[in-house]
Amino acid sequence: MLSEATLVDARVAPRVSADTAWAALARRIQGRVLQPSDSAFASFAAPANTRYDRIVPQGIVLPTTEADIAATLAWAHDHQLPVTTRSGGHNYAGYSSTEGLLIHLGMLTARTVDTNAATATVQAGTRNNDLLDALAPTGLTWAFGRCPTIGISISGYLLGGGLGLHTRRLGMASDTLLSTRIVTATGEILFCDENTNADLFWACRGGAGGNFGINTSFTFQLHPAPEVTVYRLAFDGRKADDVLLAMQDLITDPALLRSFAAQFGAKTSGTRAARAAGNISLYAEGWYYGPQSELETILTRVTSVARPTSTYIAQLDGLRAQRYFSDETASNPFTTTSIVARTPMSTQDAACIIEHLRTWPGSSSGSGASVAFFAMGGADSDPAPDATAFVHRDAAFILAATSRWTAADGPAAPQRAAAWVGGVRRDLSPVLGPGSFVNFPDPTLPRWWDAYYGANYERLVKIKNTSDPAGLFRYPQGIRALRP
Ligand SMILES: Cc1cc2nc3c(=O)[nH]c(=O)nc-3n(C[C@H](O)[C@H](O)[C@H](O)COP(=O)(O)OP(=O)(O)OC[C@H]3O[C@@H](n4cnc5c(N)ncnc54)[C@H](O)[C@@H]3O)c2cc1C
Secondary structure (H helix, E strand, O other), X not given: OOOHHHHHOXXXXXXXXXXXXXXHHHHHOOOEEEOOOOOOXXXXXXXXXXXXXXXXXXXXXXXXXXXHHHXXXXXXXXXXXXXXXXXXXXXXXXXXXXXXXXXXXXXXOOEEEEOOOOEEEEEOXXXXXXXXXXXXXXXXXXXXXXXXXXXXXXXXXXXXXXOOOOHHHHOOHHHHEEEEEXXXXXXXXXXXXOOOOHHHHHHOOOOOOOOOOEEEEEEEEOEEOOOEEEEEEXXXXXXXXXXXXXXXXXXXXXXXXXXXXXXXXXXXXXOOXXXXXXXXXXXXXXXXXXXXXXXXXXXXXXXXXXXXXXXXXXXXXXXXHHHHOOOOOOOOOEEEEEEEEXXXXXXXXXXXXXXXXXXXXXXXXXXXXXXXXXXXXXXXXXXXXXXXXXXXXXXXXXXXXXXXXXXHHOOOHHHHHHHHXXXXXXXXXXXXXXXXXXXXXXXXXXXXXXXXXXXXXXXXXXXXHXXXXXXXXXXXXXXOOOOO
């Protein structure tokens, strides 16, 4: 009998300890079964957010075919073992971790590019940098995630909507999806597009991973990779509020909604609060779909407010620009909350954000705390809110507040970090908007279903009821089937 916790959270699991059971699974599939004694186990088991590295699976399956996935689901069903899917393992809230069976798609990395149709078909374990390599000779690009380009998998990013520097020009990454293949809870292998299994296809564009089945491949639209002018500016904290407001003016300027890509924010670090207060700095980066001379004029609206401590501006071809913003993920534990801003921040809101950073409690993590802004409001706003599962079509930007720590900060560090990001949410959400971005999940978010999905949640529940009524795919903020 499965416990109530197990029914809600596939990260809690009864044990399957008989070696013979695992050996039987290994015989049923072409891919590999890893157990904790295998040397490769630890690297596949580790999530990107090390906050969740104590959630260790009993076994890991590395499928190489869709039939492997279907056979694994049947085996897990026979043993009443919860299953969780992982592609890149970058979920902020540890939702690709389990104490049951982890189906890790890291060996499904085949990809093809059709240059005539300007489309790419990639298997679910493909990482952004693999696709960048495949696109390099073609002159085509995709709605890539900004950071970190290295390591992050296309699956989770795309299924949750997918927000990057191309968003204002090309739309959300999920808007570029043309079709996907999915293995359902019962092991059926389905092709989904606008005409076939259209409900599932709708749900796969913003309804988040881990809900409806295991997507094995995606076909999406590519676009010519234009030359862009890249910029990266840094500022000290002296005129922090003014820099945030000047950048907000730029991203909300109607003339720049589709030509000026931006991510900016403020950050701090330091082991004690007093130290962190003095360490605030700001950054603004992205690119402009136009010549350097025009961008330099645009940026004077920020640089006339505060003099940058460093400036980099260069014209680069689209793929080199994408690589320029590649970043490795910091391995410290962290917690994040996100706010979808419909309303621009006021002078008081900007001051409030900087005040939160000034009073951040400090930690030993060199990456500290940050409040980041992801510009939206261009092509991402074109579809209706119910055109796909991604509902936030009226967003001006998404704000993400993150706090990081290390083991040296003691057992209370996660609570301190959660209280800090919670404070940012408490003060800013009432003025900016109630929504939150499912790709930046906050495990403490009240009424997360409204915040992530708004009016689309009802349809997502209906699709869940049809595709996975028994709730095989589940996690604390997963779409729930309505039990009869
Ligand atoms: C440092 C950092 C920066 C980021 N920046 C951005 C950004 O700029 N824009 C943005 O949109 N997002 C960003 N993200 C968030 C990122 O898009 C999500 O964390 C995304 O879920 C990661 O994809 P993944 O495949 O690595 O996820 P995983 O952790 O592997 O999985 C995420 C969820 O999807 C499920 N899942 C995974 N693969 C599949 C599949 N094939 N089929 C069905 N379900 C599946 C998992 O069970 C889990 O519930 C960032 C993340 C990090 C760590």
